[in-house]
Amino acid sequence: MIEVKDLYFVYPTGVEALKGITLTIDDGEFLAIMGQNGAGKTTLVKHFNGLLKSTKGEVVVDGVSTREVSVAQLARKVGFVFQNPDHQLFCETVEEEVAFALRNFGFEENAIKKRVDWALNLLDVTQYRQTSPFMLSGGERKRVALASVLAWDPQVVILDEPTIGQDHQQKEKLRQFIVQLNAQKKTVIIVTHDVEFVAECNPRVVLMTEGKIVAEGLAEEILTNQKLVAQASIVPPQITQIFLGLPDLGLPTNVIDVHEARRILLDILEGAPHEHV
């Protein structure tokens, strides 16, 4: 469990990035942190594995304050996949890349081999085992970076902007993958402004603006609240926009799921009264 208690963070340049964040993330939860650029999303999650230490307030992971332990100790529990895979790939082969963190954490050679096999298979990059990570495409590099974090099986997985630079198919794979992780009782935290992706996943959403949390709740509550999304400089999912733009039809305004929208529209076309679930 991650508890954030009245967290303030000021960068050495004097920029106040977080202003009194209070948040509780339960074990096995799926959370999306959304908001405009510079809202403090990445700054917030960097506190979860101790990369940043609070200026005021504290962050407690599994009952231990992040101030009291090293990043390496916290990283064992909290895996963090950075936005740009090029910021971490450096080994000669994909295999070595995935084994890097395992070596840092002091796994046995046998266990390392098993875990590397497992992670490569999981992210569908086994065929690139002996390839240099620099020769891979952007999407593949991103998967290798993800594999290199999942290899040590952290309890919490943080993904910073996981959908940037991914095509539709990869995004869908990523979504299924996150659902799968979540089903294994892993806590998954994504930082994103990809509204459509969040609408498809329907996690709990934390909306941030200017270093503060302005709203939290289910995706269908937050993303369909026009006032809130405007405040955070994002737009509702396209399907919601269509429903909001047709007020005369008496459509529900809290729909974010395409399949649900289709059912409602079909009901209307067939003249049957619909019931929004």
Next chain:
Amino acid sequence: MSMFEGFRFRRVSSVIHRLDPRVKFFFVCVLFVTAILFGKLPPLILLFFVPLPFVFMAGVQREWIRSMRGALFFAVIIFLFNFVFTYFYTQYPQVPSASLLERSLAMTLRFLVLVESFSVFFLTTSPDHLGLALEQSHVPYEFCFAFTTAVRFVPVLAEEAQTIMDAQKARGLELERGNFLKRVRNYIPILIPLIVGAIRRSLELAEAMESRAWGASEKRTNLYVLKLKNTDYLLAFVSVLMLIFAVYVWLYVPIPSLTTLLRL
């Protein structure tokens, strides 16, 4: 790193910032030459105070102090090397003389004067201005461009290095662990992505520049043209006077050392 901090330009305006970079550079060079000419302590002490009015007029005291603090480490090394080696070479096993102490101090102060004057120049001159100055001094445009781009990308690279460090720490890398060799090796996961990134970025930049017709016209004109103003002429005049005075003193005036001065 803090010594380099003191060389980073911050966008503010003052009389000193508005001076023509060519003249400012000439002034700094005069200070440089003067510091090299004199090896005795009294003129170097005097020289140390010359750039101070510029620091205060430009309002960059804090940055300047930071750069001096950064230079202090090297200053101490220079002092120790001069003192220890000269002592063992010339005076051992007698007690070190006062003149040896003075000479070592003078060498240290010479270094500080050099850092001080160049730091004033870089703190008050924007990279754009510097590029412009190079260009109008008939340096080929390709070189000017490469130079200004390199200067401009320093903070970008510094930021990227920080991100890479974070990314590797998040994968359990502990930079401060192990003996000296291990620690050096710990930086490989930082350096490789940084270098690869810089190369990739430069290729991208080259493509972006070429697609915007970089180098298409032989004769380039500038939106801004550097023109000498009255203050620039004044500084140039003062610099020339200083240089003449310094050379004259160096040639004809015997300079007493501080020890003899104190004895009088």
